[in-house]
Amino acid sequence: MPLLDRTGAITDPWVRLDETAPLAARQVIVPLTRLEPDGAAVLTSGAKLGVAVGGDTGFELLRPWLDRLSLIAINFPSFTDGRGFSLARQLRVRGFKGELRAHGYLIADQLGFALATGFDTVEIDDSLAARQPVAEWLAAAKTISLSYQRDYAGPCNILEARRAARAQQNTRVAQTEPAK
């Protein structure tokens, strides 16, 4: 399954474990149900810990683990279900610094939104990648070059750009005014 970030396709160093697979890897993503029983063991072994959750997973379940998790993978059951965007933003607002990964069903046109709400990577399944190759995702994310929402990681923020333009104008005015 192709994995991409804002620059393009990347290789995936993480191993996704199911409910029963042994904890034998350097970077493992466990299901949410294994976080409590197995999370500590993964960390003790020196491996990096990731967890796979749904968009409907309450933030409170993850709160105690935030500074020990290196990755949180949020599932989108359908591209029309935007809960994952809110969970991602919630995690970023609460200071989660690790990797946020979207998986499940997003479409190319949503890459920009995913990046803006705090995701670093998106995993797409092979059949979708055949229809919407990685290049199409990158192109779609670039179509909208500006954004209005402050405090999100969207493209060129319009409010900041306006502020910068005003500051520049004030500097020019100050420079052209004769010293008193």
Added chain:
Amino acid sequence: MARQDALYILTANDLLEGDVVFWSGAGWARDHRAAQIARNADETTALDAIGAAEKAARRIIDPYRVEVTLGADGTPVPVRFRERLRTLGPTVRLDLGKQAALRANSLL
């Protein structure tokens, strides 16, 4: 006499033009009177398959079957009022929609 199965025609809208269209058996017609009529279960299933295939080929949008009866001239007449409106146009603007041409040619 045994009750006859319902009769159906296949309708959709043209993907690029938006016009209401009907499957004629060989392609999509603007006039519902040219529509192919499914008279039994096999023909009905075939119509459904055509709708799905034509949608997948991105020629039309929103295909579905419409129940019809036969008019005096043997052409299909939709049973539901909503579907009759789609063959005509808005009742509040008789100058618009398919009915406009029919009126111009004194067919309505």
Added chain:
Amino acid sequence: MYRYDEFDHQFVQDRVSQFRTQVERHLGGQLTEEEFRPLRLMNGLYLQLHAYMLRVAIPYGTLSARQMRTLADIAETYDRGYGHFTTRQNIQYNWLRLRDVPDILQELADVEMHAIQTSGNCIRNITADPFSGVAADEVEDPRPTAELLRQWSSLHPEFSFLPRKFKIAVTGCRDDRAAIAVHDIGIRVVRNEAGEIGYEVWVGGGQGRTPMIAKKIRAFLPKKALLAYLEAMMRVYNLYGRRDNKYKARIKILVHEVGIEEYARRVEEEFAALDASAIAADAEEIVRIEAYFEPPAYDRLPARAAALENAKKNDPAFANWVSINVGAHKAPGYAIATVSLKPIGGVPGDATTDQMRLLADIAERFSLDELRVTIEQNIVLPQVRQDDLYAVWKLLAAVDLATANAGLITDIISCPGLDYCSLATARSIPVAQAISRRFADAERQRLIGPLAIKISGCINACGHHHVGHIGILGLEKGGEESYQITLGGDPTENAAIGERLGPGLTADQTVDTIERLVAVYLAKRKPGETFVAAYRRLGHDHFKEALNAAA
């Protein structure tokens, strides 16, 4: 009014290119129909009964002459010479081709307009009091707030795939002409005891299948907290709003099911976690937006224009129009004129290319280049000198736009209904036309006084029937059109949901029943008492006799 800067221009330009590419990618097979559908809806493009329909946003209902001319040009070039103004300050074109839509969006972008989020499960066009900035009783012009929200909600990365559509309305007055009580979020600009200006925030109102009046969540929200607070409100909805049932997915159901206290608790908790100052627009940005809505330089005029009084004396038809369609303006010598899009027997909300162009001309010559669109599907000329009113009226009369019925029984709100809409279960427009013809007599209308009839052609309630003084809901029963009457609804600061009168009626019976309801009212009202006031005093049962006579 607001003007785009280079960034706003680039943004809508990007949006046009994006949609053009999305159409191409759909035709090329990269986007399936299921994937393309929500994307086109987020750009206001529906498939309706006969063709594609495009809904164009008129943010907070404000239009310039140039923009109105472009709306007319689009109707002429790409449609059938008319457009339909809606109850949410949008205009709809009914006969479009998908292949033309990117070009239409380009024409809109050229005059600082768009169709962004006029449909889909996202934050819709931000609506506001159509009398904003000119109403005599205003705390503050709500349009700078509405414009801030327009920008903030545009392609919001977190809130574009909500459980369901989301509607926000803003007013600056106690008199509510924006129906904030029946919006997902309603915002009223208020002044607190310390004299500071802030917002009263309401949530969970709505119409549709389960009508509800909004609940107050904050009595006073400081202005600079607005965006962070809305972000918190939207996030709680996005995370907890129901996604298992389309009919239970609006925020009103969430607020109803968990209770306003619990919803508010979750919002406050989320709000507390946010850095409001990092989210808010900076003070200079607010000043920048507000500057566009500074009151224009009004001429210094006497409070009452002698020319107006003379014209009224000499022309009773004009005097009648003034008494019904013209309202008080905050500047002496000026007036707010409502242009009715409800000619007797006409299609409510429709305007032809010629009418739109004439309105643009009038706005330019007589209304400081401003037009407004109302939730009653009328047009407002907000800045008319009283001594120009007669000239304006004569121009309007020449194109059938001088009907004197604002707020009266023939000023009917109607959704497009089954004549155009693919969701409708019955026609709405013909019922509106029949009622309008029945009550055509101007003197009779004046005698009846304020009475709002609102008609929806299905349970989705686009025609606002729940908040009509008399509401009419069109349904399909046994293959026939059937109409249900409700009484006592009100979209204003006294918001109420109408109560059902009885079983379904035919269209003809509906018109007869309304006539009898009016007769009951006329017989029992006290001097000066409006229909809805009499209904509240007398009670629902008093009006049932009107229905019984129909059976």
